[in-house]
Structure formats: structure tokens, C-alpha cells
Amino acid sequence: MLTPSFIPGLAASVDYFNINIKGAIGTIQAQDVADLCYVQGLAGNCANIRWADGVTRGPNTVGSTINFIDLRPINYSTQKMEGIDFDITYQVPLEDLDWFGEIPGDLTLNALATNYIRNYTNNGIAPPTDAAGTLSGFGGTPTWSWRVSGTYHTDPWTFFLLGRGVSASKYANEWIVCTTGCPTSTLANRTANMNEIDGSFFMDGSVTYDFDAMGADTQAFLSVRNIFNTDPPLVANGPGGNNSPAYPMTNRAYFDYLGRVYRVGLRFKM
Numbered sequence: 124m125l126t127p128s129f130i131p132g133l134a135a136s137v138d139y140f141n142i143n144i145k146g147a148i149g150t151i152q153a154q155d156v157a158d159l160c161y162v163q164g165l166a167g168n169c170a171n172i173r174w175a176d177g178v179t180r181g182p183n184t185v186g187s188t189i190n191f192i193d194l195r196p197i198n199y200s201t202q203k204m205e206g207i208d209f210d211i212t213y214q215v216p217l218e219d220l221d222w223f224g225e226i227p228g229d230l231t232l233n234a235l236a237t238n239y240i241r242n243y244t245n246n247g248i249a250p251p252t253d254a255a256g257t258l259s260g261f262g263g264t265p266t267w268s269w270r271v272s273g274t275y276h277t278d279p280w281t282f283f284l285l286g287r288g289v290s291a292s293k294y295a296n297e298w299i300v301c302t303t304g305c306p307t308s309t310l311a312n313r314t315a316n317m318n319e320i321d322g323s324f325f326m327d328g329s330v331t332y333d334f335d336a337m338g339a340d341t342q343a344f345l346s347v348r349n350i351f352n353t354d355p356p357l358v359a360n361g362p363g364g365n366n367s368p369a370y371p372m373t374n375r376a377y378f379d380y381l382g383r384v385y386r387v388g389l390r391f392k393m
Contacts, residue, residue: 132214137207144202152260153192155249158310165248171195197246205241206255210234228277236269250297250311258292258320258374259358265289265322265377279333288324289377294359321356323378325349340392348384355380 124136151159151168160169170179171193212233217226242264245251257263267290275282297311298318308314329346355371355378371380 130213133212135211137209139207140205142202142204145200147199147202148196149199149202149244149246150194150196151246151249153194155310156192156194157189159249162310168248197248199244200247201243201245203241203243204239206237206239209236209238228275231274231276232272233274234269234271236267238267239264253296255296256290256292257295258289258377259294260374263292263374265292268377281329281331281333283329283331285327286324287327289322291322292320293318294320320358320374323353323356325353325379326351336391342390344386344388344390346386348386349379349382352383353379354382 124134126134156168156171159165160172172180173190173192174180175188175190210233212231214229214231216229220226239255241253242255242257242262243251243253244262254260254263256266258265269289270285270287272283272285294315295313295318297313299306299308299312299314300316300318301314302316305314306312325348327346327348328350329344331342331344333340333342335341355373358373358378373380
């Protein structure tokens with residue numbers, strides 16, 4: 124961590140992480156089970172597909188409607204996550220700045236960003252994937268994720284603003300984008316006419332007021348999530364997606380899908 128003496132209150136750090144897991148427990152998604160059986164011809168996956176007539180079918184066969192697909196845990200061969208975290212914080216009593224006269228209270232500014240370099244998965248069955256920079260499924264991570272916040276505190280009030288967002292991403296790094304002259308689409312390298320997911324920016328805020336209520340430390344608060352009621356980027360359903368008709372067509376792990384949300388309440392310290 125860097126804390127330069129010539130800028131009191133400033134602290135900055137850069138952290139590199141490289142995580143390798145062998146034998147991690149996970150599940151192959153339903154679409155991949157079907158593709159492995161009926162596209163790749165791997166008969167071992169066909170037993171996980173349940174047909175309405177109760178018959179188990181092998182590769183290159185047809186039958187009645189599929190009732191459901193079993194998602195059974197397996198031990199993955201390898202999972203790797205690599206990236207860099209950037210964190211900078213600046214804390215200062217405003218009266219020390221004396222820019223606009225004496226201003227009471229303290230100001231804290233913080234910026235945190237993560238660059239995901241690699242998010243590699245090899246389950247030993249489906250083709251390996253690198254999900255860094257993809258946001259179509261729950262396992263994906265954006266290339267950049269960031270948060271910038273400011274907190275102003277002067278007794279008994281605290282005001283907080285947070286801006287958060289992620290960079291534009293893809294559905295899958297392995298997809299081949301084309302409209303004419305496309306190669307044969309495979310499980311490892313699907314073809315598509317688009318492979319882009321917009322980035323996002325959301326802003327949150329809160330106000331708190333501290334007071335004494337019958338000898339108990341009490342705090343009243345109002346918080347607003349997604350102040351500007353920003354719509355989430357659309358993420359289409361389909362192979363590799365994490366959506367179904369019952370849910371909003373977006374990535375619920377990274378994007379707000381409820382719109383503006385208010386919370387009002389009291390906290391008591393007993």
C-alpha cells in the first residue's frame with residue numbers, strides 16, 4: 124500500500140491475483156448436455172436427458188418432447204482466475220482545505236476497479252472457455268468492474284454517493300461473428316451475427332441522521348439504489364445465456380433490473 128507523506132490522507136494499492144483450482148465442483152449447463160449428446164455424439168451425456176415417453180435415447184436419435192435435463196455435479200479439471208485490483212482512498216477534514224472558507228465535516232473519496240484478465244474453465248468434457256470479458260452467464264466477468272464513492276460526514280449527518288459500472292462485454296470469447304460465408308458452427312466455436320453486450324453505469328445514494336432516542340444510539344436513514352432509474356443492458360436468451368422467460372432479459376448478477384429502489388428505516392444500537 125502506498126501512503127505518500129506529501130499528500131496526507133491518501134492511500135493507494137495495486138493487487139495482482141492468480142487463483143488456480145483443480146478438481147473444483149461444478150455442473151455442466153443444460154444446453155451443453157444436449158449438445159454433447161446430440162451434436163458431439165458423446166453418449167455418456169444422453170442418460171441425463173429425460174424424455175416425456177420415458178425412453179433413453181442415444182446420439183443421432185429423435186423422439187418425443189424432452190421433459191427435463193439432469194444437472195449433476197462433477198469435478199472440473201481446472202479453473203483459473205487472474206486479474207488486478209486497484210484501490211485508492213483519500214480522506215481529508217474539509218476545514219483543512221480552506222478552498223471556499225471553513226467547511227465543517229470530513230470528506231472521504233474512494234475508487235475501486237478490477238481488471239479481469241482471465242477466467243478460464245476446463246471441466247474435462249465441454250470445450251474449455253475463457254469467460255473474462257463476457258456477461259451472458261453467471262460465470263462470466265466483465266473486463267473492467269469499478270466503483271467510485273464519496274462520503275461527507277458532519278455530525279449528525281452523513282451523505283453518501285456511489286457510482287458503479289462495468290465495461291462493455293461479449294456473449295462468449297469463442298464465438299465467431301459473421302453474416303455471410305460463415306464456417307460450420309460448433310460447440311467450441313459457435314457462429315453469431317452479433318457478440319456485444321453494452322456496459323452499464325448506475326448511481327446510488329443515501330442520507331443518515333444520528334440521534335439519541337431514550338438513551339439508545341439511533342440512526343434514521345434514506346437510501347436510493349439506481350437513482351436515475353437506468354435500464355439494464357439487454358442480454359438475449361439462448362445458448363450460453365442465464366435467462367428464461369420468467370426473468371428479465373439481462374444479467375442479474377451485474378445489472379440492476381428492478382429500477383429505482385427506496386429504503387427508509389431506523390437503526391438502534393442496543
